[in-house]
Amino acid sequence: MPVDDLSDSLWAYALDRYARPGVEAECLRLQDDHGWDVCELLWVAWLSERHLRPDPAADQALAAARRWQQEMTVPLRSRRRALKAEVSRHHRLEPLRQTLKQAELQAEREMLARLAALPALDATTAAALEQALDSCRMLREVPSEDYPPLRRLLARWIIDAPDAEPKPTC
Numbered sequence: 154m155p156v157d158d159l160s161d162s163l164w165a166y167a168l169d170r171y172a173r174p175g176v177e178a179e180c181l182r183l184q185d186d187h188g189w190d191v192c193e194l195l196w197v198a199w200l201s202e203r204h205l206r207p208d209p210a211a212d213q214a215l216a217a218a219r220r221w222q223q224e225m226t227v228p229l230r231s232r233r234r235a236l237k238a239e240v241s242r243h244h245r246l247e248p249l250r251q252t253l254k255q256a257e258l259q260a261e262r263e264m265l266a267r268l269a270a271l272p273a274l275d276a277t278t279a280a281a282l283e284q285a286l287d288s289c290r291m292l293r294e295v296p297s298e299d300y301p302p303l304r305r306l307l308a309r310w311i312i313d314a315p316d317a318e319p320k321p322t323c
Contacts, residue, residue, distance in 0.1 A: 160266035167195045167265055170310045179306045187299045190222060192261055193292060194303075196268040198310040201285035205273040209291060218267040226260040233257055281311045 171177065171191075183189040200206055207215070233253040240246045276284045285307045289295055295303065 159269040163196060163199050163265045163269040164262055166199045167192070167261075170195060170198065173309060176306070176309060179302060179309070183299070183302055183306060187296075187302070189299070189303070190219070192222065192226075192264045192268060194289070194306065195310070196265065197285050197288040197292070198281075198307055199269075200273055201276065201281040201288065201307075202312055203273075204276045204279075204281070204284075206276050206284055206288045207291060208272040208274050211271045214267075214271050215292075218264060218271070221260075221267060222264050226257060226264060229253055229257040229260055282308055285311060 171180065180191045180194075183194070184191050197207070233250060236246060236250045236253065240250050278284045278287060282304075286295075286304060289303060289307075
């Protein structure tokens with residue numbers, strides 16, 4: 154599959170999974186309280202559903218993607234969040250806040266495109282949820298307090314997880 158198709162596929166996956174009820178709060182908690190990058194978690198879940206895992210040999214490319222996230226997305230997020238309090242006092246700033254929100258979203262889309270372009274290997278386990286958790290452990294240490302919210306979020310995203318949300322029927 155061409156890189157642009159992979160990028161579009163991961164973007165569509167991310168939009169779908171993030172829009173699920175209650176997921177936004179779980180993502181923000183993992184991001185803000187535990188330091189997880191939501192784009193990386195979406196990528197891991199997306200790979201796992203395709204019976205793939207990140208290639209550990211691509212650590213330099215992953216480091217470059219992470220630099221993008223730290224240098225572009227995180228500052229935009231910080232500015233947008235800081236502006237939220239200002240908007241309550243100065244409503245005229247809302248268009249600026251919305252512009253920052255769109256820029257942050259575009260930076261996240263670029264991050265997902267960079268992640269989608271990274272090499273992947275065949276999964277080491279048949280269960281997508283377990284593969285996703287193994288991939289998270291490969292990407293970084295998973296402290297014991299991170300495991301329950303991480304597993305809960307991934308289970309809500311991954312189709313074949315025993316406690317995943319059911320797919321709508323026709």
